[in-house]
Amino acid sequence: MVSLMRFSHSILVICLITFTVSCTGSRIIKFPNKVDTKDKPIVLQHKQVELVTDIGVYVSNDFPSARLNNVSVKNDSTLVLRIQPENEPINNSAYFAFKTWASNERDVYFQFSYPKGYKHRYIPKYKTADRGWVQVDSAVFSIKDTIATLKFRVLKDTTVIAAQEVATSQDVKDWYTSISKKNGLVTNLKVIGKTHLGKDIPMLDIYTEAATNKDIIVLLTRQHPPEVTGYFAFQSFLETILQSGELTDRFLEKYRVLAFPLMNPDGVDLGHWRHNAGGVDLNRDWSKYRQPEILAVTHQIEQTIKEEGVKVLLGLDFHSTWHDVFYTNVERENTNLPSFVEDWFAQLEANIPNYKVNEKSATSTRPVSKGWFLKRFNAVGITYEIGDETPRDFITLKGKVSAYEMMKLLTNSN
Incomplete structure (x- = not known):
């Protein structure tokens, strides 16, 4: 017992000293503005x-x-x-x-x-x-x-x-299970972890033939429960990638997509305004990974990179806000895709009728996903925001065109 206690104490000391790598294997990323993402109490509704x-x-x-x-x-x-919200501040x-x-x-x-x-x-x-x-x-x-x-x-x-169309964890599961079965030759459905309440954290691993030697594109959504318009765009985007055709074939022969269709199933089913069952905004935990959802996702990405020796090129995080906007990082020239943002936005404007990209570029000072992709992998990180009341048919169109133009750019297709 004494030896075990000494061993555990030694591991704790190593973890505290080697603060750039967490004990779970995900590298800790420093942001100027720290956010406390330790568990906080929530107030459950009385169901009746x-x-x-x-x-x-x-x-x-x-x-x-x-x-x-x-x-x-x-x-x-x-x-x-x-x-009332699940807790405050929010x-x-x-x-x-x-x-x-x-x-x-x-x-x-x-x-x-x-x-x-x-x-x-x-x-x-x-x-x-x-x-x-x-x-x-x-x-x-x-x-x-x-x-x-x-x-x-x-x-x-x-x-x-x-407030918005209800899309429970079961609704989302029905959708991603269906597209996984439909596209079984290129899609592998995995459970990469569990939430506070024991719900599955799902991932769709998408590629053709072998998974080796393929750089990574990451897609994720529903960090914030009510943000279903971002989820609708994610659905359209992913379904477009999975459409059979010459462009999709070329894209999936060259790249591997890790898609996370439901980042916060606890918060979704609890009817939360913003947080998970730990009372935390998941999109502030991309530094020390204290919440199980972010820990599972970052660990999966890190493990894939380590096993395959490849790069993360692009991370798209689908959200909702009052109006359509793309939040981007200022730093681009030295990323893995230095001209992608400008080229992609130009193609969206060229291929969506009467459309003008609304871009807000800044340095990520808080531990959010787009900053994590940049700081950890030198990848392009973008928060893909859809307006609360953006027409649903336009969301579908935008998701389809943005996926199609991304594939064209990354495969150098005309």
Whole structure:
């Protein structure tokens, strides 16, 4: 027992002294602005189906990805929905999702209430059993003096009302399992780790024939749970890479894609605004890898590079924000793809009708993924942001064109 304790103490000392490499094998990267990514307490919602007898309406948060903390009656036609984040401090991503139905159809006013310092962000969407997601009309939704109110016809059948289209971990799994089976000759589905709550951290390993001697392209999304528009772009991007054809064949003969379709399954299913089950923003943990999701992903990339002796060329991290924007690193000339950003953006503008790239370039001072790709691998790191309300057909088009033009550039195709 004494020998084991001494051995463990020695390992701890080595890990503390050799701070440039973590004890898990991922190299620690220093950023000027440090962020504490140790676990922090979260407040779970009380899951329930509530009958609001004064109005005769049922309201429920008893499903994956729901976010509704409390319901109160304001008057005989208005319900106040209290929406709170999983913990604080947190950015203003005031996500909500609930189900509602009534014994008899009736109009109800849903008024959204948030803690001090936060305000309504998303235009509500709704979905019924026989109809896909629809964004509510401006005639029934308004924000006045920071108070957001939705007038809604509650039906006998259940309606889901949410900030964004609900895409649970099971929904995402159904999608990536389907495309993996469909493209089984080039796609290998792996579980690379587990989250705080024991959920799978999936990866799609994509290449043709042998995996050896192929430089790496990394794709990832859903670090932040509500950011489904970025996920939609990721879906379109990846599906385009997997389309059979001469360009795809040439691309996958030369490169290997590591795609991570769900970085934060715990946060997604818990209905979190921003954080994982550890109460942490995953896109601030790309330095010391304290959270299991980031640790698993960075370890997998590091292990692949070490085993194959290849390079990471490009890392694309798909997110959502108020409007479409690409966040890039200032440093490019000495990266593995020094002209990629300018060439790729030029091709997007040339091939998407009436489109102008919105680029914001800066030095990554906090431990985010795009800075990690640059500092760790000298790779091009880009945060691919899609607007909350960007038209969904345009998201699909942009994802398709951006994947196609990336493959053309990297295979030197005309």
